[in-house]
Amino acid sequence: MSAKKNEIRSKLALLQLATELGSISKACGIMGYSRDSYYRFKKQYETAGERGLKNLSRRKPALKNRVSQAVEDQVIEIALDYPNYGQAKVAELLTARGCAISASGVRTIWVRHNLETKKNRLLALHSKLKQDNNLAPSDQVRIEKLYQLDSNDPIFECLYPGDICVQDTFDLGVISPLGQLYQHTFVDGYSQFAIAVIMPERDSASAAEFLEQTVLPWYATAQGLNINTILTDRGSEFFGKKSQQFSDVLSAHNINHIQMRAYNGPVVNGLAARFQDLAYHEFYEPFLKENKAGSLLDLNQQLANWLYDYNHSHAISGRYTLGKTAAEVLKLTKHLSEASSQCS
Incomplete structure (x- = not known):
């Protein structure tokens, strides 16, 4: 049995024992919980049933480590403008423009948007051009080559x-x-x-x-x-x-x-x-x-x-x-x- 299921069974047992004994204090003493925990579990159970007793992670996402949306947008734009550029080159370009970001930060954004490989970036570019332009197939191929040029x-x-x-x-x-x-x-x-x-x-x-x-x-x-x-x-x-x-x-x-x-x-x-x-x-x-x-x-x-x-x-x-x-x-x-x- 998983740890999460054991945890839910333990909380249910506390609620049931308190009912059988007619004493919240005795039940909490036997099960090793505080009275505050009992009332919290009781409220969660009444609101959402057993699912409400599942422990939620208290870890908060490290938003302070995440770049601003404006920088993230620029990373994505460069990925489509220059799909052959690596993460270090993109970080260098953005840093020169006053957007401080590391090569690993660029890669993190790429992974989040499924752009971490050159192949994926080229596929995304191909889709974008098809959406934005009504081009003949031969023109589309040649235009995509332009986007792959090195500076x-x-x-x-x-x-x-x-x-x-x-x-x-x-x-x-x-x-x-x-x-x-x-x-x-x-x-x-x-x-x-x-x-x-x-x-x-x-x-x-x-x-x-x-x-x-x-x-x-x-x-x-x-x-x-x-x-x-x-x-x-x-x-x-x-x-x-x-x-x-x-x-x-x-x-x-x-x-x-x-x-x-x-x-x-x-x-x-x-x-x-x-x-x-x-x-x-x-x-x-x-x-x-x-x-x-x-x-x-x-x-x-x-x-x-x-x-x-x-x-x-x-x-x-x-x-x-x-x-x-x-x-x-x-x-x-x-x-x-x-x-x-x-x-x-």
Whole structure:
């Protein structure tokens, strides 16, 4: 007989003996219980029967050792954004962002959500993408590969110009006398051809305007290309309740959208980040050091001049560019996009 059943039988015996003797004190003395225990057992028995006499563990969960829900949510998000990252890497990323958590703490959360193995994280990612996106099977497979990239990978896999592109918003800070400004950036993943404009806002409306009025017409009219997928971070202009205008443009033009949280400048927006860093040091710093930005129109014209030189004269080393300029790569590989359209 188990210890728990013995315990219940002992309590029942106390209640029965007190009834037979007509004395609670004598029964408690014989059975070795206090009068307070008798009255507690009697109340439990009257309320829930024998089940009420079962001892409940008095151990309280160590909630003080459990991380906050906000940190736990971020651990789960990274597990799906970067399923190939180990627990030590995830802990390092979160610690760098001010969320103190150990590698074992990460694993504890993974175990709680059945994410402790890479296979389980990939399965969870697969389910999430199926729920969030209406993608063709081939697109789903390729998008899942993007989520498995390491942050040190120099470039993701593209099939042709326009296949996967990156859009980002770069904070330029306050430029006197124009005020706070932002550069909206679009980089083709295959050719690394860059398009950018300077705007005073970074909300969803400005991101949508940049994409619909500047980027899409250039791809369609100047190049005869379609955009298949756009990769962004989870800035409010691209992700969440305030991103509806940007999402509407994507839906209207049947463009897939991959949103990945940007942890410490990973590969998800690394292509745009590298271009923006180049633009800042080679255009903004020297130009603004020697010139005063008279108007937003004038500053955008100066940026357009620099962009033309970058796209047509700047040799780019990369998996697809191979030391050619972005314009040269577009010209030489446009047939890849046309071939893909014919096959689909």
